Amino acid sequence: MWQTIKNLWFQDPSAKPILINDTAVRIRAGMLLAIPIYMGFTLWSARFGGHWIVDGDTIHDTLDTDWDGHIIYSANVIRRTWDYTIQTYVLFYGLFEMIAGMFVWTSRLSPTILLSSFLARKQHALWKPLTPKRYAWSLGAFMIALCLIFFNPSTFADWVNAIAGRTLLPDTSQYLSYWIPSLVFVCVAFMWLEAVLGFCVGCKIHWLLVKLGVHKEECLACNNIDWDEIARRKAEQAGNG
Template sequence: MQAISTFFQDLRDVVVNLWLRDPKEKPVYINDVAVRIRAGILLFIPIYMAFTLWDAIYGSHWIVDGNTAVDTMDTDWDGNIIYAVQAIKRTYDYSLQTWLLLYALFEMLAGMTVTTSRLSPTIYIASLLAKRRPPEWKPLVPKRFAWTLGATFIAVCLVFFNPEVFAHWVNDLTGEKLLPTTEQYMPYWIPLTLVWVCLGFMWIETVLGFCVGCQIHKLLVKVGIFKEECEACNNIDWDAIARRKAERDAQQSG
């Protein structure tokens, strides 16, 4: 019964506060333990996209039926036997990949504010899984920058998987034919590089607890491009302060 009561208490706290220390405080702090768990949950998306892109770019663009291969009784200059086969040009349907990328984009954007965080199912799951571990409070601002990078990577991959849709949108918006609508105009190396970078960033955060995007944000703050609250304040252990205050109050009342 105690375990059930504890679970429902944790569930109630997650529904009320999510991964936030206090939804009403400014600046906003989130539990980095839950952030890493969430990154691990979402890690399967860039893994799947990496294999999809590798197959689309480097895989065979033809489907060959081995049962139709016929020996022509001839050889090429290197002595290789020449076969006549029936081959079909592969067609790619990226509907699943598109929906997964749209969901990943939604997750990146949802975590950026207190209100939209309540729309993310992975935030609820990660927050609940993190309840049994001591929280590590980190400011939301650097994480928001990191997720902005992720959202940008995802948007580029969406364009790669749906070039004609994006081309029609751009052409209709500008009134000119700026992009072709019948061919892939984005170089293959762009989405392939970005998906592996994204995979690496998420793996590092999940396994090592190191947020590359946050470090980039920190560098931009140092050079004056961004501004944020005092970094020294980010390392304050508010829970420890609260415990010490409670102990002092108890000693004084005793």
């Protein structure tokens, strides 16, 4: 347990390159999958849920019917307004988790990293470099940030306009495209691929950038390196020395 708290999912937090346990990464992806699923239900409710709130105490028969013979009732109804305060907090937490996984010191602030490392402690460790995973989490952070702005357009517009000293964004209307919330379902797909199939979309982006020469470093995750064997040899050399 102490070793888990000390190293979390890192093989050696001070080593270069930094390697993390992909088994724990997949467990964590399964945990965080709850966030886009929750946001998906929110969008479903907003799109297909009731848009009117009816005061049941005011419903009464008008003693009249329409042309089809349907009884006409009268009631006080108000247009439903949506409060995304809880969803905003959930998205901010998701953004924190995406950023926390990118660096060693911030990883120690993440409850899901600690829990996933603990759950994976007795399973076979699959050591993968951290750098490709940063692309995956950066992609997730970008989509979460867009969703945050979509659900809080006025607040974000006020911040931008205050910083700029002039009106750059309207603070009374939605200026983002309505396809933005669909990114929630993209997040569900990406995290499901990571948690269930071990397929990391961000890692593939890193691999492509290496192939294109954008990154000069090699893609260590593509070389099928046996890090356990390397660690064993180093331990043997240290013992012989």
